Amino acid sequence: MNILGLSCFYHDSAAALLRDGELVAAAHEERFTRKRHDASIPTEAVAYCLDEAGLTPEQIDHVVFYDKPLVKFERILLTYLATFPRSLPSFSKAIPIWLKEKLLVPKALSRELGFESDLLFAEHHQSHAASAFLPSPFEEAAILTVDGVGEWATATQGVGRGNHFELDREIRFPHSLGLLYSAFTYYLGFKVNSAEYKVMGAAPYGEPRFADLILEHLVDLREDGSFKLNMKYFAFDYGLTMTNKRFETLMGQPRREAESAMQDFHWDVAASVQKVTEEIMLRIVRDLHARTGMKNLCMAGGVALNCVANGRIVREGPFENLWVQPAAGDAGGALGAALFAHCCVHGQPRRFRMDHAYWGPEFDDATIRRFLDERKAPYETLSRDAMIAETARLMDEEQAVIGWFQGRMEWGPRSLGARSILADARNEENWKRVNLKIKFRESFRPFAPACLAERASEWFDTDRESPYMLLVSQVREGRHIPAVTHVDGSARLQTVTDSQPEFCDLIRAFETRTGCPVVINTSFNVRGEPIVCTPEDAYLCFMRTDMDVLVLGNQVLRKQDQPELVEDFDWREKYALD
Amino acid sequence: MSGGVGSRLFAGWMEIAARFGEVQTLILVCLMYAFAIGPVAVGARLFGRDLLGKRGLWADSSAWQPADTVVRPDLERAHRQF
Numbered sequence: 001m002n003i004l005g006l007s008c009f010y011h012d013s014a015a016a017l018l019r020d021g022e023l024v025a026a027a028h029e030e031r032f033t034r035k036r037h038d039a040s041i042p043t044e045a046v047a048y049c050l051d052e053a054g055l056t057p058e059q060i061d062h063v064v065f066y067d068k069p070l071v072k073f074e075r076i077l078l079t080y081l082a083t084f085p086r087s088l089p090s091f092s093k094a095i096p097i098w099l100k101e102k103l104l105v106p107k108a109l110s111r112e113l114g115f116e117s118d119l120l121f122a123e124h125h126q127s128h129a130a131s132a133f134l135p136s137p138f139e140e141a142a143i144l145t146v147d148g149v150g151e152w153a154t155a156t157q158g159v160g161r162g163n164h165f166e167l168d169r170e171i172r173f174p175h176s177l178g179l180l181y182s183a184f185t186y187y188l189g190f191k192v193n194s195a196e197y198k199v200m201g202a203a204p205y206g207e208p209r210f211a212d213l214i215l216e217h218l219v220d221l222r223e224d225g226s227f228k229l230n231m232k233y234f235a236f237d238y239g240l241t242m243t244n245k246r247f248e249t250l251m252g253q254p255r256r257e258a259e260s261a262m263q264d265f266h267w268d269v270a271a272s273v274q275k276v277t278e279e280i281m282l283r284i285v286r287d288l289h290a291r292t293g294m295k296n297l298c299m300a301g302g303v304a305l306n307c308v309a310n311g312r313i314v315r316e317g318p319f320e321n322l323w324v325q326p327a328a329g330d331a332g333g334a335l336g337a338a339l340f341a342h343c344c345v346h347g348q349p350r351r352f353r354m355d356h357a358y359w360g361p362e363f364d365d366a367t368i369r370r371f372l373d374e375r376k377a378p379y380e381t382l383s384r385d386a387m388i389a390e391t392a393r394l395m396d397e398e399q400a401v402i403g404w405f406q407g408r409m410e411w412g413p414r415s416l417g418a419r420s421i422l423a424d425a426r427n428e429e430n431w432k433r434v435n436l437k438i439k440f441r442e443s444f445r446p447f448a449p450a451c452l453a454e455r456a457s458e459w460f461d462t463d464r465e466s467p468y469m470l471l472v473s474q475v476r477e478g479r480h481i482p483a484v485t486h487v488d489g490s491a492r493l494q495t496v497t498d499s500q501p502e503f504c505d506l507i508r509a510f511e512t513r514t515g516c517p518v519v520i521n522t523s524f525n526v527r528g529e530p531i532v533c534t535p536e537d538a539y540l541c542f543m544r545t546d547m548d549v550l551v552l553g554n555q556v557l558r559k560q561d562q563p564e565l566v567e568d569f570d571w572r573e574k575y576a577l578d
Numbered sequence: 579m580s581g582g583v584g585s586r587l588f589a590g591w592m593e594i595a596a597r598f599g600e601v602q603t604l605i606l607v608c609l610m611y612a613f614a615i616g617p618v619a620v621g622a623r624l625f626g627r628d629l630l631g632k633r634g635l636w637a638d639s640s641a642w643q644p645a646d647t648v649v650r651p652d653l654e655r656a657h658r659q660f
Contacts (some may be wrong), residue, residue: 082619224642254647
């Protein structure tokens, strides 16, 4: 049975294809269209999935959409009823789109995809829960999903056993931890549904002096982790903004202008909302553990990408094991919807365990060389071992910043060694250099370390693997890796095994040279750009920035050998800042 | 030459028509809001309905609610958009 899962229309559209319950391919649409967080129907991701599986559209048994559109529309209409007449501006923007497309999902899908198939619908949080539990390594587990909002639910809890799960409790819109975090993201001048991770990155610079204020006025939090928001301070239910004037009066300052300098106040606000988020998550998981008695926890939903909170759940929470879907946001709903149809609707056994995140396109050396030859880009082809040794040497001896492109592209928002920018983590200068001259992003933002899994506990305060960069750990005292150590001594760790063999061997080679099994691993893109997908994307990103070396498969390109890149437009204007 | 002028005229007309369509849509949507949403909203408010559950919690209550999911999803339910 071939099942195609889809998520789209809101943010981060994606497609995932199962063949007899095994994942064959999964990809985000943004990687193909080069539009960050692209929400359109994922035609290119679907085409890729079909191509990877060698299937024609007629061979698809079910297409599964990741939410129930009519239930979502009910919530939207009731929200407009409840907020009349203040919701007119939002209503006038949203309703035409709903009437034209979102209410006509079957028609829109068949028009854009160019084929019809038996169309199924999963609930939004069922999709998240399925993406969290069904590919996890656990036979049974408690399940927690937390995001902005799906149909009505903003958080759900339940239990999974075998090929089935049941969600028995939920918190409903407008009371939403994801939307609370997004409201502060907006207030701090960052882009909603895009830059929440910047708030998390800013938090360690501040003191959480507003946490009590938030808990006193904005959030009515209970011992079981459930909460209600005081909607007098928010505008997301009726307006085109997330917060209102009353919110600004409460916090004591107007909303920060985008791109303006961050003041102490802003660091403190970020620290405060992060602390409140962690407190809510910890209370929820304690209550969930007490209710279910499970030792394993699976999580998904956008809030599950908050790796600082995840780190605290691992260290302080009662569950023995935690597994988080690497594409925990809405994109992962595509995979969840497909798994839900296979296991829960059709009652088929679970056959797929997700033990890596490399489910996207790959390009062999012949294709890469053809592209480079057409570009007239000078390169050197090495053997695999020589390529790895030379890359490790360049990172160490020349302190080169490397564009690293190997194997299948990652599933999920993180670069995990297939489409990465790499540098020496021991050199503090690399933090500033990669941030300002290569990524063109805010200097405060930290970089993640990629560390050999077998060495992770020697360098970081951790006792478990973190293959998807979803757990934050403290760097052990005496370990000098300043380029990946945040101001509070923490790091967003990726533990590396041979699931991406070239990346693993590269770090091993780097360790042999330097004694350090840790490198900087950041996404292969510039600010506002989706992570690169093809050799062409990688080459353009390499040429537009101060990267020193590009490694495409076994081809090594040095910046000084390349002809000047001539473009008749300013690429900086191509990508909207987040 | 005349083809070029013609296509420019057509493109110009399409732009004007698109703007006109936007204004028309806005008027229709505003009317829908005023005459369909408005009366129901006023009625709900008069009867004290808390449509979004905005009212605060009782001292000892929880915001967790029973989830509206079924134990064994079936194909018929999965075909539905609700």
